[in-house]
Amino acid sequence: MALRSPDLRWLGSLTRPGRLAPSPLAALASPRRRRRAPSPSPSPSDSSTPSTAPTSDSGPGAEGMEGLEWKKISAKRFGIKESMIPPEAWNVLHRLRSRGYDVYLVGGCVRDLIMKKTPKDFDIITTADLRQVKDTFLGSAVIVGRRFPICHVHENNSIVEVSSFNTCARGSSGSQIYNSKSQNCSKNDFVRWKNCQRRDFTINGLMFNPYSEKIYDYLGGIEDIKKAKVRTVIPAGTSFQEDCARILRAIRIAARLGFSFPKETAYYVRTLACSVARLDKARILMEMNYMLAYGSAEASLRLLWRFGLLEHLLPFQAAYFSSTRFKRKDKGTNMLLVSFILALVYCCYVD
Numbered sequence: 001m002a003l004r005s006p007d008l009r010w011l012g013s014l015t016r017p018g019r020l021a022p023s024p025l026a027a028l029a030s031p032r033r034r035r036r037a038p039s040p041s042p043s044p045s046d047s048s049t050p051s052t053a054p055t056s057d058s059g060p061g062a063e064g065m066e067g068l069e070w071k072k073i074s075a076k077r078f079g080i081k082e083s084m085i086p087p088e089a090w091n092v093l094h095r096l097r098s099r100g101y102d103v104y105l106v107g108g109c110v111r112d113l114i115m116k117k118t119p120k121d122f123d124i125i126t127t128a129d130l131r132q133v134k135d136t137f138l139g140s141a142v143i144v145g146r147r148f149p150i151c152h153v154h155e156n157n158s159i160v161e162v163s164s165f166n167t168c169a170r171g172s173s174g175s176q177i178y179n180s181k182s183q184n185c186s187k188n189d190f191v192r193w194k195n196c197q198r199r200d201f202t203i204n205g206l207m208f209n210p211y212s213e214k215i216y217d218y219l220g221g222i223e224d225i226k227k228a229k230v231r232t233v234i235p236a237g238t239s240f241q242e243d244c245a246r247i248l249r250a251i252r253i254a255a256r257l258g259f260s261f262p263k264e265t266a267y268y269v270r271t272l273a274c275s276v277a278r279l280d281k282a283r284i285l286m287e288m289n290y291m292l293a294y295g296s297a298e299a300s301l302r303l304l305w306r307f308g309l310l311e312h313l314l315p316f317q318a319a320y321f322s323s324t325r326f327k328r329k330d331k332g333t334n335m336l337l338v339s340f341i342l343a344l345v346y347c348c349y350v351d
Contacts, residue, residue: 070189071217075208078114078215085210088155089122092162093210095136101128102188103209106163107199108253110206110215114225115257120294122160125195125207129166165195193218200239200246201253202231228259236268244275248287251309255291255299266307273308284313 085093085105096103103126109119126133133151134141140154141162151162185193192207196218199205205219215222224231230250232239240247247269254260261269276284291300304310306328310318 070193071215071222073215073217073222075113075210075213075215079116080113080208080213082210084113085122086158088158089124089160091155092124092137092153092160096124096126096128096133096162097211099128099132099136101126101132103127104192104216105208105210106206107204110208111203111221111225113208114206114215114222124160124162125165126162127165127191129164130162133162133164165191189218192216197233199233200243200249202233203229203253203259205233228257229262230254230257230259230265231262232265236265237272240268240272240275244272245279245283245287247272247276247309248279248284248291251300251303251307252287252291252296255303256294256296258299269309270307274312276309277312288313 089105093103093105103124105122106125107123109122112119128136130143130149130151133153134143137153142152143149144152148163149167151164153160153162196205196207199219202219202221202224204221205217206221207216208214209216219233230253232246232250234242250261250265250269260266291297291304301310304313305318305321305326310321
């Protein structure tokens with residue numbers, strides 16, 4: 001029995017061969033750099049060194065509190081306007097601010113606004129605790145989540161997710177890496193920075209105050225947007241062991257934006273691929289549905305196949321790919337993959 005009519009608009013992307021080109025970021029464009037002279041070839045002793053896990057490339061998590069320049073940038077630089085934020089999000093922002101709480105937009109919506117994309121949702125973080133948020137929206141707010149509780153505020157048939165600076169995820173090590181306050185750091189900066197340390201990826205660790213029109217970047221997220229990289233906040237091995245669902249989110253974000261992984265992140269996506277089998281089926285189905293949406297279905301499945309995740313999520317389909325010798329790094333449109341996606345959509349939406 002059909003649960004609901006599937007949204008198949010993303011299938012239009014399947015007929016477009018070639019790579020997904022990253023979105024142009026005119027506001028972030030930097031002048032061309034001169035090519036550097038090629039580095040000298042390694043000595044024979046270097047080439048015989050056994051391969052090991054790459055060193056940490058997770059900038060803020062590895063370098064520390066003083067490792068990156070904290071940036072406060074005007075939203076006008078990226079052409080962000082008040083009209084880009086929907087009324088439902090503004091209603092939540094206004095009501096919390098009217099009670100004296102600080103409020104910010106946070107996460108993927110800030111990233112998408114910078115990239116001139118339309119965010120699929122708008123997440124808010126506030127200095128109010130979740131009980132105070134619930135009291136502010138009596139009858140229209142509910143606290144959900146175990147590991148990282150948030151508040152769902154219902155506004156005009158939409159749900160706005162509100163988190164609190166006072167909430168800490170259980171088992172998270174991001175906020176424990178550095179617990180000392182910089183001498184030249186204000187209290188507000190420290191609170192914002194500490195929360196950003198708990199984020200999954202640097203490009204999701206951006207905060208935006210729509211009233212002062214300032215974007216706060218403590219993790220180098222804007223630089224990673226320029227480089228089209230999905231980089232973990234803390235070292236990738238630690239991040240993915242802490243929450244293996246981040247591996248699937250990394251694939252989804254990279255596919256949707258046309259981004260790639262730094263060496264360390266790519267290494268641990270592949271090495272820890274088997275850990276996603278520990279996720280419950282509902283969570284896996286949710287992540288797969290996200291991957292099949294927003295025009296990134298083919299790119300998502302190619303990345304799942306390339307990094308060895310398909311064997312753990314859909315082993316029978318992966319075995320068929322292997323039997324047909326479908327290349328891990330194949331970049332051309334392949335009708336076998338198109339047929340596979342159509343069959344997968346049918347399985348997801350039909351009981």
